Amino acid sequence: MERTDGPGPHIVVIGGGFAGLTAVRRLGRLPVRVTLVDRENHHLFQPLLYQVAAAALNPSDIAYPLRAIVRGRENVRVLLAEARRVDLAARRVELDNGAVEYDWLVIATGAHHAYFGHDDWARHAPGLKTIDDALEMRRRILLAYEAAERESDPVARAAWLRFAVVGAGPTGVELAGALSEIGHQALAGDYRKADTTRVEVLLLEGRERVLPTYPESLSEKAQRQLEVLGVTVRTRAFVTALDGEGLNLGDERIEARTILWAAGVQASSLAASLGVPVDAAGRVVTEPDLSIPGHPEVFVAGDLASVPGVPGVAPAAMQAGRFVARAIEARVGGRAPGVFRYRDKGSLATIGRSAAVADFGRVRLSGFAAWLGWLLIHIYFLVGFRNRLWVMAGWTWSYLTFRRGARLITQRGRHGALPRVAG
């Protein structure tokens, strides 16, 4: 017996990120049937994913099962599946194994980092999109210190203690700050041969400043705060080659055994299957109501949509999810859906344990005040994640003690050879 059989149209939502989940929660209150398709079984609070990579948070602090989130809604079902292709004519989504038909469709599969045509770099410079990505970064960061401890050649040891972060958007800035703190504070005293306070963190940005989408004054402040933390910022720096030992910036070679990627934007490949216009990053160019040209029953929300003036951030995705749910409600009721308008409530980026920059339009903060704002806003939006207070207590604990209990290396089979031990 399929409890999602029932009255009302069938709405399929692909993607349980900020846009898709917001749409599902709203649609679930209506007399419709909703199917949420995601290839992961959890919603991810992506703004904090770098903290999992930095071994400061557990995956379960920032990820929560989709089924548990929609548990109370009998008219919502969750399908753990990967959407492969949308057949607009047949109104059907083809999955990795099977298919599902829809009356209304919301596509919210997002975007990920991009290697500017060098997909082979992914192997040496992992990006940050999923829990598995974060655990892979964590593994590489921690293993680099283990390798430094085993290495007897000082030049090679320095290369193991040199970390390069490519891309100085919010994720790159956050990662660089966290990497510096790991060596200078969290691991200090844990090694015998490797002096972890000799860690070098390079933040490489192709454009002329860090946080290029923020106001210039905040970019400057962010750069200064990064430098206080010991991060070396290099702007107008283009990676031209990259391998397991380091990278090239034109003629300059940098030996850095650990490279983390936080650059580029590439839309989910589902967009291409729609056969509608996409922008340079592969994002769908939507109508003003976020539907796709010629198909008023299909909407695109979140990072997958290319809408002028709308940035790829969580608040924008939530606003789009809410709008799309209302638009479907309107259309089902025979009304016009209106036009999506993004309301910018400001931007925040954190840099270290007590530094951040914030841009709330007229109010611009930096330093501890911005960091506190960042903390409170993120905890406020951690809806359903065990308990917001619980996570806050965990952070406070980790902040006060710097013990980083999450500092576990798992999946050891996948790491390369560590330097030889002698003696």
Add this chain to the structure above:
Amino acid sequence: MERTDGPGPHIVVIGGGFAGLTAVRRLGRLPVRVTLVDRENHHLFQPLLYQVAAAALNPSDIAYPLRAIVRGRENVRVLLAEARRVDLAARRVELDNGAVEYDWLVIATGAHHAYFGHDDWARHAPGLKTIDDALEMRRRILLAYEAAERESDPVARAAWLRFAVVGAGPTGVELAGALSEIGHQALAGDYRKADTTRVEVLLLEGRERVLPTYPESLSEKAQRQLEVLGVTVRTRAFVTALDGEGLNLGDERIEARTILWAAGVQASSLAASLGVPVDAAGRVVTEPDLSIPGHPEVFVAGDLASVPGVPGVAPAAMQAGRFVARAIEARVGGRAPGVFRYRDKGSLATIGRSAAVADFGRVRLSGFAAWLGWLLIHIYFLVGFRNRLWVMAGWTWSYLTFRRGARLITQRGRHGALPRVAG
């Protein structure tokens, strides 16, 4: 500069489990140099590993970095490496990459489950020894429910909701209890097509009763408590064949898509490289002072040692670790090390969220009192794991809410095909 260079003999301890870590902590106080070799970077509180498999605890709740544990001891170094072979004549341990020489050696690499000669069963029936093992079990358990949700054939769906646990020692009993609670309580209401309360858990034991090393009266009580939780106990049940769809007990076929292995004991393969007598499970038959025959400078402690009357449990391993540290101290000082005597402080096994059995010699408990004792004792021994109170608070939260925030499926690339979706 190698800070572990210095005065005093060099003691190498292989294995950072209960035996090895206890020895290292004690040896670290002496004027000696200590090297702890482990292939993982963390100590694991193994008695609670099944809770990670059952998605009730996070890995970092029960695992803690070895370096953080010995951080204050400048004369102790940690080496992330796998010991491959011991060269007794050269007093050298060969590692996966390199080697390390010793004056005194403590081997504490433990034991793991065994498939009774059917190593090919491992693929279909994972065992529980490491964090990665636990996450693999968790992944299979959670994916079985996802598969049941997608399956439209009722017979196949029942097979996805049927879990078999092979081996009814403490780990098997704990796993079976937890599996039943997952379906009956934690997941109830989360699925639409799959009725998770129809979960069937089979606990299969070759010998004549569950917990065969416990007193008979406690075995009976444990079995009754398991049955109250909905577990079907089958004793004198020998698995004769096993595949990805189910298993055979002689002529009887049981369709169970998820099989978890908790049977058999097999010593770490390092024992064989010593060329000294071993027992049937490959454990080293030691001298009364836990040294190996003909080599008073080499000791074996914990599950790797075969000592009559000493069970393979954490308290015994810790006692052996302490004894070996004292024995080395005595020998270095020119004194005789004495004889290792195990002091049995009792046994405890938990069955469900408020059921357990305990055997403290004269005092035997079962039910809630035993469970409370189990809880307090385990928290007491969670030394250094972030904070005992912290973990207890997490358990209380999880106990009260049953939300299981740790219910994440990761490493999706590794799972097999889920049933086809139609509709």
